[in-house]
Amino acid sequence: MRLRLAALVPLVMCLTVLGGLTSSAFADETPSPSPSASAGGTPSATPAAGATAEPPDAEYYVAVQLIDSSKKTATSPGEPVPGVKLTVLAPGGSAAGSAVTDAEGRAYIPIDGGGKYKVELDPKTLPDGVKLSGKAATTKNVSVILEGATNVQFQIGVVAEKGASFGQELSQALFNGVKYGLIIALAGLGLSLIFGTTGLTNFAHGELITFGAIIGYVFNRGLGLPVIAAGVLAVIASAALGWVQDKGLWGPLRKRGTGLVAMMIVSIGLALLARSIFQYTFGGSTRTYSEYVAQGPRKIGPLDVADKELVIMAIAIVVIAITCISLATTRMGKSMRAVADNPALAASSGMRVDSVITAVWILGTALTGLAGFLYAVDKQVSFVMGFKILLLVFAAVTLGGLGTIWGAIIGSIIIGIVSEAGPVFGVPASIKDVGPLFVLILILLLRPQGILGKKQRIG
Amino acid sequence: MDFGTVIDAALSQALGPQAIVFALAAIGLNIHFGYTGLLNFGQAGFMAVAGFGLAVSVVKLDLPFLVAVVIGLLMSVILAFVLGVPTLRLRADYLAIATIATAEILRLVLGAVEFKDAFGGSNGLNGFVGPFQDLNPYSGPLDLGIVSWSRADLWSLTVGWVLVALSCLLVWALMRSPWGRVLRSIREDEDAVRSLGKNVFGYKLQALVLGGVFGGLAGLFHVLKQGSAVPTDFNTTFTFYAYAALLVGGAARVLGPVIGSIIFWFLVAGLGSIFGQLTDGTGVDLPTWLMTDTQASLVRFIVLGLGLMLLMIFRPQGIFGDRREIAIDAR
Numbered sequence: 201m202r203l204r205l206a207a208l209v210p211l212v213m214c215l216t217v218l219g220g221l222t223s224s225a226f227a228d229e230t231p232s233p234s235p236s237a238s239a240g241g242t243p244s245a246t247p248a249a250g251a252t253a254e255p256p257d258a259e260y261y262v263a264v265q266l267i268d269s270s271k272k273t274a275t276s277p278g279e280p281v282p283g284v285k286l287t288v289l290a291p292g293g294s295a296a297g298s299a300v301t302d303a304e305g306r307a308y309i310p311i312d313g314g315g316k317y318k319v320e321l322d323p324k325t326l327p328d329g330v331k332l333s334g335k336a337a338t339t340k341n342v343s344v345i346l347e348g349a350t351n352v353q354f355q356i357g358v359v360a361e362k363g364a365s366f367g368q369e370l371s372q373a374l375f376n377g378v379k380y381g382l383i384i385a386l387a388g389l390g391l392s393l394i395f396g397t398t399g400l401t402n403f404a405h406g407e408l409i410t411f412g413a414i415i416g417y418v419f420n421r422g423l424g425l426p427v428i429a430a431g432v433l434a435v436i437a438s439a440a441l442g443w444v445q446d447k448g449l450w451g452p453l454r455k456r457g458t459g460l461v462a463m464m465i466v467s468i469g470l471a472l473l474a475r476s477i478f479q480y481t482f483g484g485s486t487r488t489y490s491e492y493v494a495q496g497p498r499k500i501g502p503l504d505v506a507d508k509e510l511v512i513m514a515i516a517i518v519v520i521a522i523t524c525i526s527l528a529t530t531r532m533g534k535s536m537r538a539v540a541d542n543p544a545l546a547a548s549s550g551m552r553v554d555s556v557i558t559a560v561w562i563l564g565t566a567l568t569g570l571a572g573f574l575y576a577v578d579k580q581v582s583f584v585m586g587f588k589i590l591l592l593v594f595a596a597v598t599l600g601g602l603g604t605i606w607g608a609i610i611g612s613i614i615i616g617i618v619s620e621a622g623p624v625f626g627v628p629a630s631i632k633d634v635g636p637l638f639v640l641i642l643i644l645l646l647r648p649q650g651i652l653g654k655k656q657r658i659g
Numbered sequence: 660m661d662f663g664t665v666i667d668a669a670l671s672q673a674l675g676p677q678a679i680v681f682a683l684a685a686i687g688l689n690i691h692f693g694y695t696g697l698l699n700f701g702q703a704g705f706m707a708v709a710g711f712g713l714a715v716s717v718v719k720l721d722l723p724f725l726v727a728v729v730i731g732l733l734m735s736v737i738l739a740f741v742l743g744v745p746t747l748r749l750r751a752d753y754l755a756i757a758t759i760a761t762a763e764i765l766r767l768v769l770g771a772v773e774f775k776d777a778f779g780g781s782n783g784l785n786g787f788v789g790p791f792q793d794l795n796p797y798s799g800p801l802d803l804g805i806v807s808w809s810r811a812d813l814w815s816l817t818v819g820w821v822l823v824a825l826s827c828l829l830v831w832a833l834m835r836s837p838w839g840r841v842l843r844s845i846r847e848d849e850d851a852v853r854s855l856g857k858n859v860f861g862y863k864l865q866a867l868v869l870g871g872v873f874g875g876l877a878g879l880f881h882v883l884k885q886g887s888a889v890p891t892d893f894n895t896t897f898t899f900y901a902y903a904a905l906l907v908g909g910a911a912r913v914l915g916p917v918i919g920s921i922i923f924w925f926l927v928a929g930l931g932s933i934f935g936q937l938t939d940g941t942g943v944d945l946p947t948w949l950m951t952d953t954q955a956s957l958v959r960f961i962v963l964g965l966g967l968m969l970l971m972i973f974r975p976q977g978i979f980g981d982r983r984e985i986a987i988d989a990r
Contacts, residue, residue, distance in 0.1 A: 347953075401752045453972065461698065461751060465906070465971045468899050473964025480957045591763055594756050628773035637760040644757050645745040 260313055262288050262342065263349040266305040268330055268356045280305025281356060285325045289318040300325070314344045319352045332356055346485065366624070368502045373621040375503050381596075381616020382516035383578070384589065386571035388596045388608040389523060390564035396540035396603035397560045398450065399460050403467045405568065406590030407474035412438050412569025413576035413585060414482055420489050427491045431573045438569025439562045446561035451554065471587070478583035486582040512574045519570060520609060523563070527605060536560055540603060592619065592633065595640035601653025610651060615639065661942075663805070665932045671806045672928030673921045676884040679819035680877050681923060684897075685905040685916030686826050687873030692902070693910030694834060695866040696846035698751050700898055701742070701758030704765045705871045706878030707893035708734040711769055711778060713879055714888040717787035719777065724790035728879060735875030739868040747863045759895060770890030783889035791883050815884040822880065823917055826873060831913045833869075842866055843911075903967045909980030919977065926966075930959040 266281035280303065287298040288309045296317065299307040311317060321338045332338065332354060344350045391405050415437045419430035449470070453463055497504035527533035538546040539556045547553045572586060579585075596615040600607025615636045622635040643650060672678065684702050691697040712734035716727035738761070746757045769778045778784065795814040800807060808816060833839050841862050844852045853859050882888040900923070908919025934955035937945045950958070976982045 401755065458972070461696075462971050462975055464698070464752065464755070465902065466968050468902070469964050469967030469969075469971060471964070472896070472899065472967065473961060476957050476960035476964055480954050480961065484953075591760055595760065598753075598756060628771055630773065631767045631771045634764050634767050637764045640760050641745075641757060641764075644749070644753055648746075648749050648753060 259347045260344055261308050261310040261349060262317065262319060262344070262352055264301065264307045264309075264319065264352050264354070266301050266354060266356055278356075281327065281330055283325060283327065285322040287320045287322070289320060291315045291317065308349075311344065316341065316343045318342070321354055330356060348485070369624050370621065371502045372504065373624045374617060375505070377617030377620035378613060379509055379513050379578070379616070380620055381613035382513055382520070383571050383575050384593055384596050384616055385520060385609045385612035386516055386574070387568045387589070387593045388600075388612045389520065389605065390568035390571070391593055392597050392600075392603055392605060392608035393536065393560050394564045395597070397536060397543075397557050398454070400450070400467065401460075401464050403464065403590070404471040404474060405593060406586035406588075407471050407478070408438065408441070408565050408568040409572035409575065409586030409589065410478055410583060411441060411474070411586075412572030413581045414478055414583070415569070416573040416576060417482070417487065417489065417581045421487070427489050427577065430489070431570075431577070434573045435566050435570050439566035441569070442562040442565025443558065445565065446558045450561065451558065454557070475583060475587060482581075482583050484583065486580045488580050489577060492577060508577060512578055516574060519567070523567065524605060532556070532559060591640075592636050595636045598640055599643050599650055601650030604650070604652045607650050607652035661936065664936065665929055667805055668932035669925045669929035671808065673925035674806070674816070675808070675924070676812060676815045676819060676880075678920045678924040679816070679823060680881045680884070681901055681904045681920035682823050682917045683826065683877035683880060684874055684901040685908070685920055686823070686830060687870040687877065688901055688905050689910055689916045690830065690866055690870035690873065693905065693912070693915070694839065694846065695842045695863060696751065697747075697863060697867060697870075698755040699758050699867070699870065700755045700895070701762035702874045702877075702901055703893040703895060703897040704758065704762030705735045705738055705874030706881060706897075707762070707765045707769060707890070708738050709875030709878035710882035710888045710893070711784070714784040714787050714882060715777065718784050727787070731879050732872055732875045735871045735878070736868055739871035740864070743864045743867040747860055747867065759898070762893070762895060762898065766890050766893050769893075778890070781890060783887050785887035788883055788886045812884075815880075819880055819884070822876065826876070827913050827917060834913065900963070903963060903970075906967070906970055906975070906977050909977030911981070912979045915977060915979055918979065922978075927959050927963065930962060931956060934958045
């Protein structure tokens with residue numbers, strides 16, 4: 201019983217400090233209709249200055265923004281549609297309130313509480329020449345669950361996409377798959393390094409991804425730094441978390457000789473703890489960084505590519521390359537690989553195994569934090585984002601070979617492509633994550649050591 | 660702060676149907692993890708196949724209730740074979756990853772819009788509990804002063820606790836038999852058992868099937884007491900909570916999972932009630948910058964995560980366990 205409770209304290213404190221930062225940073229934030237999640241295909245524009253309707257003080261309200269997508273340009277998703285009357289009907293059918301869209305095409309209608317509401321658009325108030333598209337439904341059903349804005353979208357002027365050719369769809373899926381795969385590869389590299397040197401299957405790895413994204417959000421929205429600076433700081437903070445984790449938790453556990461299975465269960469506890477703290481402080485909603493949110497894509501050959509996607513991929517490739525080269529050539533990299541191969545031999549050759557493992561935790565957590573930040577720039581920030589892709593990271597690392605470096609990268613790219621290309625070949629889009637998990641089961645069945653793994657490691 | 664309400668909430672959960680589901684699932688995990696040393700992180704998957712086996716059989720195929728129950732249990736046996744045959748020869752963490760992945764695949768597929776016709780999408784299936792509720796011999800709700808249960812809950816409780824008692828009896832009998840001793844020795848040293856001429860793989864597979872059937876039983880009971888089979892109920896965190904319950908009580912002890920589930924739900928419901936009252940806007944309240952009522956429901960999960968870590972670090976044998984019995988390690 202040499203491990204004192206004190207050893208855990210720094211870790212918990214670190215998480216709590218993060219908590220304090222996040223909650224104080226958002227204390228006075230008014231809920232804004234979140235962009236993205238464009239179910240109706242009309243991504244909302246960032247609000248500009250001018251006389252606009254303000255979100256009401258009510259706890260619950262319905263937010264609508266009408267955008268005419270037929271006037272889409274490279275810089276904006278379309279023109280706002282003002283002067284349209286919208287009515288919200290309460291569950292019983294009585295009117296709960298109505299509003300007219302402002303110059304920004306926005307309208308906010310406060311309602312009493314959660315429940316199933318209907319939003320009616322009065323087609324007579326639409327300006328001349330503006331027509332609803334899609335099924336031209338003038339009513340939308342909406343179930344209000346969370347406090348704050350519940351967004352409702354009406355399709356206006358969306359030109360039905362000409363059925364993209366199979367080749368086009370496939371190449372777009374491949375591109376998205378490689379991008380997704382590169383992000384997974386960063387996280388997978390972290391997982392693989394940590395597994396390789398310590399043998400720990402870290403179920404809290406998903407929360408390390410989320411940490412990178414959320415701490416980036418704190419620097420970006422909370423402290424008002426530009427996204428790129430926030431990203432750099434998020435990686436540094438992740439590296440610090442890696443150090444804290446090893447010094448405060450995993451190092452002492454190693455010294456006590458705690459078994460790997462026990463450590464695995466400790467990591468499950470840590471994952472629950474961290475995820476709950478993220479939800480406590482960050483909240484259950486999905487948010488975005490302040491910049492590069494809705495970047496209009498440009499055409500490159502058959503692909504629709506946003507600039508940020510290219511930058512994300514470039515960063516991932518450069519970081520992965522630097523990591524691999526330094527693992528192969530630098531003194532520290534060589535010692536990491538030596539410890540992974542045989543800790544006892546490494547120790548007897550005069551290496552300080554413990555500080556090498558600490559370095560691995562720092563490097564691994566920093567890489568994973570970067571993955572989380574890039575993923576958040578590409579998509580959004582939420583408290584479960586890491587947990588959701590944890591199994592994909594596991595799948596990627598197992599596919600490539602647990603504990604191998606190149607394997608983790610190859611496995612990740614394959615998993616990314618399988619995940620994104622599945623729908624092209626008829627996998628239902630709502631369960632596209634099943635594909636990679638299936639690959640995981642299959643690889644365990646056929647070649648459990650993975651593509652590049654060594655046979656003796658599998659037990 | 661009204662402590663009567665807290666005690667009521669905590670007790671009715673600790674002895675209530677949800678604790679029974681956890682107890683049954685944890686009894687299964689106890690056979691896997693506690694006695695045999697198998698890391699099954701997909702107990703929710705075993706529950707899901709059994710629960711949906713029952714629901715689909717009754718609702719979609721119009722089969723008799725008892726046949727549907729058998730089908731449900733059979734599904735969990737099949738799942739155990741599917742999972743066990745490829746992975747039980749590998750190191751312990753491979754089984755862990757395979758089971759957790761399978762459980763997620765099942766949950767995603769069962770909840771997918773595309774299979775709404777078969778499994779009811781994210782709303783799941785209902786309308787299969789009629790035969791179960793028709794057997795209910797009770798005429799009214801029970802009120803014991805501090806705790807009270809509805810008529811339907813009372814019937815679920817009776818069936819559930821009888822099931823738990825029978826399961827414990829079975830586990831007790833099995834684990835003192837030669838078969839049970841082989842399982843324990845596999846947990847301690849697989850190679851030694853192999854050198855004695857035992858078929859380690861066969862024994863592990865049997866243990867996986869048996870524990871999976873208890874998981875299936877938990878799934879059946881869950882959908883019956885709830886009246887519906889909903890995919891999101893069978894998520895990965897359920898399995899982790901069941902592990903927490905098992906570890907609190909003590910792994911490799913017959914009554915460990917049962918006591919563990921009771922304590923687990925007593926604490927979870929009690930904490931939920933305490934912090935709920937501290938943030939409900941009446942009486943003594945915490946300041947809202949510290950905690951709002953939505954945050955209050957999260958405190959128990961924070962405590963749960965921290966508790967699981969501390970438990971595993973400082974007292975891996977739980978309350979009743981024997982430390983020597985839980986010196987499991989993956990090699």
